[in-house]
Amino acid sequence: MWMFAIEKVLIGCDGINSVVAKWLGFKEASFTGRYVIRGYKKLMNNHGLEPKFMHYFGKGFRSGVMPCDDNTVYWFLTWTPTSEEKELAKNPSKMKQLVLRKVEKMPSDIKTFIEKTETKDILTSPLKYRHEWELMLGKISKGNVCVVGDAFHPMAPDLGQGGCCALEDGIILARHLAEAFTKKTGKHVAKEMGEEGKSKEQYKKIEASLRKYAKERRWRNIDISVTSYVLGFVLQGDLKLVSHFRDKLFPAFLAELLLKKSDFDCGKLN
Structure with missing residues (x-):
């Protein structure tokens, strides 16, 4: 959690579960109904990819692969999980297998980066947002406090x-x-x-x-x-x-x- 106090100013930049936002009256961020799995693979050699964002779509999901530098590749998959899949969200190994099943039609030379990703480099989380009416009516600042x-x-x-x-x-x-x-x-x-x-x-x-x-x-x-x-x-x-x-x-x-x-x-x- 990060909060900065400059003399008599409190700036809440403490993330999605902000204590400062709660104090200002904002409710907890709402669930979009979707989850995201993110991962990255750092290679010993050059991955050989062009500096492009590769986008893939399937039934009820979308995925993307993008090089970060000459040796590192970032990938993600968003989808609407079943109740069973939500239970597996804390298991990176199971999540990796779920991704590979969904992207089975992805070109093999791209899918290999997901296959080679170690489970410690995989993170699954729900996608959340703040309702537009909260942003419209909520207090972004109060006195000497803001978010x-x-x-x-x-x-x-x-x-x-x-x-x-x-x-x-x-x-x-x-x-x-x-x-x-x-x-x-x-x-x-x-x-x-x-x-x-x-x-x-x-x-x-x-x-x-x-x-x-x-x-x-x-x-x-x-x-x-x-x-x-x-x-x-x-x-x-x-x-x-x-x-x-x-x-x-x-x-x-x-x-x-x-x-x-x-x-x-x-x-x-x-």
Whole structure:
């Protein structure tokens, strides 16, 4: 758990199970109905893959393989588990076999990276998100306390923008807080205030800066979170109509959507 206290500011960046978010009134993140299995394989030699993201779809699941560097390959699989599969989620060996069964039609030269992954390098977890109405109505800041990243907006990973949104949060929050800390009160006024008065004045500036941050970040994060949730449903869909749309009509639209959602300018720090 991570929480940063800067003088009189508490910034909750303590993840999806955030204590700070709970204090602000947010409920526990909701289950999307899907799970994800993630793994990686580090090789002694060059894997020989091009720097491309390889995407595979099946009935009710989707999988991806992507090189991280010349020697490391990351892979994942998302699916809607049965109650029995949920019970096996803590068993990496069983989860690895489940992945291999589902991706049996994957090219063998790609599937081999999953086959060679050690169980200690496999992680299974439920995919969670925060409902859009909670993001719309919830308190992102209160007094001198606020949340950023997954503590604020846990989301499905299908758009690949969760970490990026956290970085955007950090830049915009830093900009507003910098304004609160660097904006000086006139010497004559400060002298009349006294120490207690100056502390109260700075608290008000901090509180106002956090409200500005919350206002600026609310709708951007709602947009990304909702889009990610819907995208996950479409990409993993097993209904014939949804599968047809995904396979025949969606690729060009998806490429444009990913570029559009990631092309966001959060401005400079100063």
